[in-house]
Amino acid sequence: MRLEVDIRKTLHSGARRFELEAAFSSQDDLTVIFGASGSGKSLTVQAIAGLVTPEQGRIAVDGEALFDARQGVNLPARARRVGYLFQDYALFPHLTVRENIGYPLKKGWRFNLLPEARQEVTEIMASFEITHLAGSYPAELSGGQKQRVALARAMIKKPSILLLDEPFSALDSMLRHRMRMELLEIRQRFAVPLVVITHDPADVEVFGDTLVIFADGRVEEVSSRAKSAAPEVEGWREKVCWRAQWKKEHLAAHRFVPAAGI
Amino acid sequence: MPDLTPLWLTLQIASFATAIAFVFGVAFAWLTARFSFWGRDFLDAILTLPLVMPPTVLGYYLIVVWGRNGWLGSRLNAHFGISLMFTWQGAVLAGTVVAFPLLFKSARAAFEGVSTEYEQAARILGDTELRVFFRITLPLAARGLLAGTMLAFARAMGDFGATLMVAGNIEGKTQTASMAVFDAVQAGDYTLANTLVAIMSLVCVAILVTINKLASRGRAGR
Numbered sequence: 001m002r003l004e005v006d007i008r009k010t011l012h013s014g015a016r017r018f019e020l021e022a023a024f025s026s027q028d029d030l031t032v033i034f035g036a037s038g039s040g041k042s043l044t045v046q047a048i049a050g051l052v053t054p055e056q057g058r059i060a061v062d063g064e065a066l067f068d069a070r071q072g073v074n075l076p077a078r079a080r081r082v083g084y085l086f087q088d089y090a091l092f093p094h095l096t097v098r099e100n101i102g103y104p105l106k107k108g109w110r111f112n113l114l115p116e117a118r119q120e121v122t123e124i125m126a127s128f129e130i131t132h133l134a135g136s137y138p139a140e141l142s143g144g145q146k147q148r149v150a151l152a153r154a155m156i157k158k159p160s161i162l163l164l165d166e167p168f169s170a171l172d173s174m175l176r177h178r179m180r181m182e183l184l185e186i187r188q189r190f191a192v193p194l195v196v197i198t199h200d201p202a203d204v205e206v207f208g209d210t211l212v213i214f215a216d217g218r219v220e221e222v223s224s225r226a227k228s229a230a231p232e233v234e235g236w237r238e239k240v241c242w243r244a245q246w247k248k249e250h251l252a253a254h255r256f257v258p259a260a261g262i
Numbered sequence: 263m264p265d266l267t268p269l270w271l272t273l274q275i276a277s278f279a280t281a282i283a284f285v286f287g288v289a290f291a292w293l294t295a296r297f298s299f300w301g302r303d304f305l306d307a308i309l310t311l312p313l314v315m316p317p318t319v320l321g322y323y324l325i326v327v328w329g330r331n332g333w334l335g336s337r338l339n340a341h342f343g344i345s346l347m348f349t350w351q352g353a354v355l356a357g358t359v360v361a362f363p364l365l366f367k368s369a370r371a372a373f374e375g376v377s378t379e380y381e382q383a384a385r386i387l388g389d390t391e392l393r394v395f396f397r398i399t400l401p402l403a404a405r406g407l408l409a410g411t412m413l414a415f416a417r418a419m420g421d422f423g424a425t426l427m428v429a430g431n432i433e434g435k436t437q438t439a440s441m442a443v444f445d446a447v448q449a450g451d452y453t454l455a456n457t458l459v460a461i462m463s464l465v466c467v468a469i470l471v472t473i474n475k476l477a478s479r480g481r482a483g484r
Contacts, residue, residue, distance in 0.1 A: 078388045157388065
């Protein structure tokens with residue numbers, strides 16, 4: 001997988017101005033985008049998914065341009081073949097688990113799924129071990145169950161890349177560890193590259209083959225674990241943890257209020 | 263048995279008025295809830311105006327616009343040879359305008375209550391904008407839309423002033439139930455007045471109870 005991002009976007013909200021200038025590329029199947037809230041990492045991933053349109057630049061997955069301002073390319077979100085896991089999963093509350101997972105397979109305006117689509121839903125529910133939840137509504141599920149359903153829904157159309165926005169922030173720490181392992185397993189099973197947004201250093205250790213560090217709307221650093229020598233791997237953790245700690249103190253000292261929605 | 267023609271006429275007029283108000287109310291509500299554009303607050307104020315204006319003033323405006331010599335009414339007359347004044351269609355027009363703000367306001371609140379994240383998720387999962395609206399936004403806003411529709415229906419049913427100005431009070435043609443009640447009381451026909459008042463009250467109570475049920479289930483449920 002090769003992900004190339006080089007975008008610029010300016011957001012205005014009242015008197016505040018936020019400038020995003022993100023440029024990085026990743027060759028690895030595990031990419032972590034790390035940064036404090038308000039650093040522009042969510043906005044970048046939303047741009048990859050086609051939820052926001054940058055003003056300039058280019059986004060490409062495996063050499064195929066999803067967005068290219070110069071050539072006037074801007075695929076709509078529905079045509080990008082991108083999987084997206086929302087922070088709080090965004091399961092459709094009026095649909096059951098089965099209907100949620102089958103949602104991307106519905107063709108035209110018919111109410112029922114075609115038999116082969118129904119078969120596909122049954123299979124993916126079995127592989128995520130959520131068959132027993134088929135008739136439940138999202139409000140009846142626990143955090144971990146919701147995440148599995150959301151993953152199944154994101155994966156059923158076999159996207160070429162899976163974007164995850166703070167995937168574990170809504171889970172308690174026990175579950176967090178388990179879901180990390182499950183996510184790695186999903187990556188193997190579906191052979192799908194992952195891009196994980198996080199501000200949790202522990203996620204970096206598990207998922208970060210390529211680490212992209214965001215600060216104040218800019219990419220501050222891109223580093224690859226594969227390139228660094230073995231002893232360096234230890235330093236990896238310190239770097240990220242230290243950075244997180246420093247950020248916390250820095251933010252507290254400056255009473256910085258992260259811009260909402262960025 | 264008192265003559266219940268005004269009641270049927272009222273139901274007919276209120277149904278048409280609610281249907282028209284629904285289409286426009288939902289469209290404008292969606293527009294103002296989902297897009298931010300120049301003059302949005304002003305547009306919202308204009309669309310809500312009929313809620314606070316005296317019905318007779320509203321009726322006067324309607325005559326100015328739709329009357330035989332009115333801005334739109336004269337064209338209607340010139341091209342199609344029809345006039346809405348003193349017809350039941352005119353009463354529908356009046357009912358639509360008085361009911362519109364209730365529908366518009368409820369629908370806007372309902373749409374604003376639907377997180378845009380669901381819509382974004384649907385887009386990523388392959389939906390066109392039209393499908394996002396009909397399969398995500400509309401079903402998730404349905405409760406609020408239904409409550410607003412019932413409220414609008416009740417308002418259209420009970421209108422007196424605006425309808426009187428535009429459609430008059432012609433027995434069997436444009437005389438709605440609220441006008442019939444007025445006439446019956448004037449004429450001392452309390453049997454008719456009591457019957458109409460009882461039926462209208464029942465309908466209104468039933469509507470309010472249903473709306474409250476919808477609202478409380480909306481809070482508790484999925």
